Amino acid sequence: MNEMSPPSPKQAQAEAKTLGNWLSGPRVDALPSLTAMPAPLLSFEFFPPRTEALEAQLWSCVKRLEPLAPRFVSVTYGAGGTTQARTHATVTRILRESSLTPAAHLTCVGATKEEVDAVARDYWEAGVRHIVALRGDAPSGANGYEPHPGGYAYAADLVAGLKRIGDFEISVAAYPEVHPTASSPDDDLDNLKRKIDAGATRAITQYFFDAPTFLRFIDRAHAAGITVPIVPGILPVSNFAQVAKFSAMCGARVPDWMGTLFDGLDEDAETRRMVAAVVAAEQVRLLQANGVDEFHFYTLNRPDLTYAIAHILGARPQG
Ligand SMILES: Cc1cc2nc3c(=O)[nH]c(=O)nc-3n(C[C@H](O)[C@H](O)[C@H](O)COP(=O)(O)OP(=O)(O)OC[C@H]3O[C@@H](n4cnc5c(N)ncnc54)[C@H](O)[C@@H]3O)c2cc1C
Numbered sequence: 001m002n003e004m005s006p007p008s009p010k011q012a013q014a015e016a017k018t019l020g021n022w023l024s025g026p027r028v029d030a031l032p033s034l035t036a037m038p039a040p041l042l043s044f045e046f047f048p049p050r051t052e053a054l055e056a057q058l059w060s061c062v063k064r065l066e067p068l069a070p071r072f073v074s075v076t077y078g079a080g081g082t083t084q085a086r087t088h089a090t091v092t093r094i095l096r097e098s099s100l101t102p103a104a105h106l107t108c109v110g111a112t113k114e115e116v117d118a119v120a121r122d123y124w125e126a127g128v129r130h131i132v133a134l135r136g137d138a139p140s141g142a143n144g145y146e147p148h149p150g151g152y153a154y155a156a157d158l159v160a161g162l163k164r165i166g167d168f169e170i171s172v173a174a175y176p177e178v179h180p181t182a183s184s185p186d187d188d189l190d191n192l193k194r195k196i197d198a199g200a201t202r203a204i205t206q207y208f209f210d211a212p213t214f215l216r217f218i219d220r221a222h223a224a225g226i227t228v229p230i231v232p233g234i235l236p237v238s239n240f241a242q243v244a245k246f247s248a249m250c251g252a253r254v255p256d257w258m259g260t261l262f263d264g265l266d267e268d269a270e271t272r273r274m275v276a277a278v279v280a281a282e283q284v285r286l287l288q289a290n291g292v293d294e295f296h297f298y299t300l301n302r303p304d305l306t307y308a309i310a311h312i313l314g315a316r317p318q319g
Contacts, residue, residue, distance in 0.1 A: 037293070040288065040294060041071050041295075042069075042310055043071050043073060043074065043297070044306060045074045045075075045076065045233075045296065045297065046061065046073060046074070046299060047083075047301060048075055050086070057301055062094065064304075065299070066098055068307070068310055069317075070100065073094060073100050074102070074171075074204075075090045077107050077134070079139060080109050080110050080138070087104060088119070088123070091128055092126050095128065101130065103128075103131065104131055105132040106131050107135060108135050109137070109139070109151075112148065113150060115151075116158065120165045120168075124165060124166040131162055131168045131169075132170075132173075132204065133172055134158075134172070144181075156195045162199070171203065171204050172192070173205075174192050174203035174205045174217075175188055175251065176216075177206070180250065189220060189221060193224060196226060201228050202229050203228065205233045207233045209255055210255055211290070214292075232292060232294075232295055232296065233297075234280060234283065234298065235297075236305035238276045240266075262275060277305055284312070285313070288313060295313065297309070297310070
């Protein structure tokens with residue numbers, strides 16, 4: 001080490017001030033260690049692929065995540081019921097060719113009760129026992145949602161209809177930041193309660209980015225008499241611009257701090273992915289520290305971020 005000259009009084013004063021600032025800053029306790037917490041229960045959402053190339057991508061995603069032994073994996077149903085055949089094919093392939101338990105999304109849009117019931121009966125006969133029951137949204141270009149004449153009008157009606165067909169396990173949607181067309185937060189909670197009273201045994205939330213938003217929501221849900229699990233839906237964000245646009249439509253708030261974090265990274269996919277992993281890891285660790293031990297990941301058929309974040313939560317390959 002070189003011999004150094006002592007700091008000038010001015011330098012010494014500046015250094016003392018810096019250290020002084022650090023010493024008087026807020027103290028944040030460390031998050032609890034992983035060994036103090038059970039590995040969480042996981043579930044993953046996929047969408048049904050449109051092309052052979054996307055089918056291969058989905059399948060490699062399924063195989064990568066399979067060893068994490070999720071409780072179930074769900075497959076979405078396209079807006080306006082447009083993916084009925086592809087959703088069915090994906091769900092039954094998962095049932096046949098993996099050890100995973102699939103859950104099929106089903107919506108009320110654009111179909112009579114008889115048509116929806118026929119899809120549900122097909123699932124039951126194929127051995128599928130879990131449905132994610134949703135109202136769905138109007139097809140693009142339509143002027144808001146209108147129930148199909150002769151169809152199930154809302155998700156609560158669909159849940160009741162499904163229960164008449166078979167003793168399905170049924171999950172429904174919940175909105176920590178309130179569904180965009182709900183008349184009030186309390187009405188939205190009443191609607192969630194109606195879905196549970198009709199036979200749903202789990203709610204999965206729309207994605208959100210601020211952990212306290214979710215924690216306040218489950219407090220309100222519990223006060224409203226809801227006792228089934230409300231599983232946080234986690235969206236690892238690798239394409240910020242796209243998520244910001246989509247979030248405006250589905251009522252999920254994108255906090256300013258996220259815009260700042262992704263600022264300047266539009267052309268830098270690699271850094272974006274690293275930032276995305278940190279953002280999601282912080283979110284889930286904070287939820288976990290608050291006692292949440294079940295997570296649903298919106299994978300967008302890409303396994304890497306989900307796998308890494310599940311690992312950080314303590315999930316390890318089984319068997
Ligand atoms: C976890 C999750 C998965 C999803 N998967 C899909 C998918 O695969 N395919 C897809 O198309 N969409 C999907 N969506 C989006 C969902 O379809 C939309 O958010 C839709 O707008 C609402 O569906 P819901 O099941 O929550 O509707 P509902 O619970 O029926 O509620 C929708 C709105 O209608 C209001 N409402 C309910 N009952 C009544 C009534 N009797 N009279 C008047 N108003 C009423 C509610 O307050 C609420 O504002 C998903 C959403 C989530 C959170």
